[in-house]
Amino acid sequence: MRMLIMGAPGAGKGTQAGAIAEHYGIPAISTGDMFRTNIKNGTELGQKVKSIMDAGDLVPDELTDAIVADRLNQDDAADGFLLDGYPRNMHQVQSLDEYLTEHGQALDAVVSLDVDPQLLTERLLKRAQIEGRSDDNEETIRTRLGVYREETFPLIEHYGDAIISIEDERFY
Numbered sequence: 208m209r210m211l212i213m214g215a216p217g218a219g220k221g222t223q224a225g226a227i228a229e230h231y232g233i234p235a236i237s238t239g240d241m242f243r244t245n246i247k248n249g250t251e252l253g254q255k256v257k258s259i260m261d262a263g264d265l266v267p268d269e270l271t272d273a274i275v276a277d278r279l280n281q282d283d284a285a286d287g288f289l290l291d292g293y294p295r296n297m298h299q300v301q302s303l304d305e306y307l308t309e310h311g312q313a314l315d316a317v318v319s320l321d322v323d324p325q326l327l328t329e330r331l332l333k334r335a336q337i338e339g340r341s342d343d344n345e346e347t348i349r350t351r352l353g354v355y356r357e358e359t360f361p362l363i364e365h366y367g368d369a370i371i372s373i374e375d376e377r378f379y
């Protein structure tokens with residue numbers, strides 16, 4: 208099973224990704240987590256991406272595409288994976304498409320988590336208190352939601368019929 212999970216910051220991608228990946232016995236691969244680990248370990252990549260993440264902007268595509276390709280090349284991803292937070296723009300979609308084509312692979316599903324935008328900021332601020340993520344402050348949250356709206360949301364249309372849409376029950 209090869210899947211993507213998409214959704215705005217604060218939609219709960221990480222939580223759902225963990226459960227879905229466990230269900231299918233595939234690795235959940237989060238680009239945000241990989242970047243955070245690099246920052247924590249003080250790697251060269253971590254030093255490059257820290258200020259970008261703290262500002263709420265997207266890490267350049269060439270860095271992001273490269274860590275994803277490296278991760279997908281690992282043995283545990285050979286028979287399936289769940290990508291969480293990647294792709295986030297059209298360039299990354301093309302890069303992933305090329306990777307899959309080169310490896311004779313294709314996506315089986317794209318899950319989209321739809322959450323009332325007003326709830327997102329609330330949730331992110333709450334998460335800031337619990338997890339202390341340096342990019343969960345009001346200004347950065349505004350930037351990240353804007354980046355999502357402009358660059359990532361259009362991907363839902365791109366994936367079209369492949370999308371499985373899950374609405375947050377608190378919508379109603």
Ligand code: AMP
Nearest residue numbers: 238239260263264265266271292293295
């Ligand atoms: P996330 O944990 O998915 O909310 O990602 C946290 C931050 O990591 C984002 O705000 C970006 O700065 C960076 N990031 C994560 N995934 C990507 C991606 N696919 N492309 C560019 N930047 C990313």
